[in-house]
Amino acid sequence: MYVHVNAATSADGKLASRDRSQLRISGPEDFERVDAIRADSDAVAVGVGTVLADDPSLTVKDDARIADRETDGRTPHPARVVFDSRGRTPAEAVVLDDAATTYVLVAEATPEDRREALGAAGAEVVVAGRERVDPAAGLDALGDRGVDRLLVEGGGELIASLFEAGLVDELTVYVGAMVVGGRDAPTLADGDGFVANFPELSLEGVEEVDDGVLLRWSVEGRSDES
Template sequence: MYVHVNAATSADGKLASRERSQLRISGSADFDRVDASRAESDAVAVGVGTVLADDPSLTVKDQDRVADREADGLSPHPARVVFDSRGRTPSDAVILDDVATTYVLVAEAAPAERRESLAAAGAEVVVAGTDRVDPAAGLDALADRGVERLMVEGGGELIFSLFEAGLVDELTVYVGAMVVGGRDAPTLADGDGFVESFPALSLSGVDRLDDGVLLRWTVESRPG
């Protein structure tokens, strides 16, 4: 599976404020780029923290792109994926509507009543891991369901876990013209962090968009 991580950060590398509130970092040109990337993907993934903070739909917004997917024999929108070890996704979350298939990846430790509630709300609940979702097992389960290209849109904990597991192929980051600050504000890759054997990236593109810059990297080496 090809895994493309995409994010928008402030100039100081923050995804959101210390209150975890959503920030408008990108402008219209970058929003359109993200929409195009979604349309080219089989599935779009986020962590449960992003669902709780932003309640995203993760659907394709441009109707011409929706029509192009349908003309190619695809579903109108890519599948949505939530990495949610304990099954905390609210049953009324937008991501659980019937616009597109939604997979919620949970751990065995997720309470049975939460799994049942999510399934009743329309999710396909996939167990991948014991105490926490195992990223590799989760991606294998998605591959079994036909996902060949996965776009990951955050947050920092999920992005770090995918880098840690050596599963990321491409990273694109839009860096916006703002400073957020705050030692507790989420960054592009949170989690425990690397102290050695850092993932190595190769810069493949730089473009000015809106009032910021888009950076593209391919992953050259993985941890371990």
């Protein structure tokens, strides 16, 4: 599976402010770019923290791109994936509507009543891991369901776990013209952080977009393994 992580950060590397509320960093050009990547993906993934903070739809916005997907024999929108170890996704979350298939990846430790509630709300619940969702097992399960290209849109905990597991092929980051600050504000890759064996990136491109800059990297050692 090819895994593309895409994010928008402030100039100081923050995904959101310290209260973790939704923060508009990108401009119209970058929104168009992300919509095009979504349209080319088999599935779009986020962590449950992003669902709780932003309630995203994760659907393609442009009608022409939707039409192109249908012409190619694909569904109008890519599948949606939520990494949710404890089954915290609200039943009323937009990501559980009927616009596209939604996989909620949970752990074995997730209470049965939460799994049932998610299923009743429209999710296909997938168990991948014991106490927490195991990223590799989750991606294997998605691959079994026909996902070959996965776009990951956040948040920092999920992105960190995918890098830690060595599962990322490509990283694109739009860096906006703002400073957010705050030691508790989420960053591109949160989690425990690395003290050795840092993921190595190879810069593939730099482009001015809106009033910021788009950075594109490949991840060393991944392209030939995907």
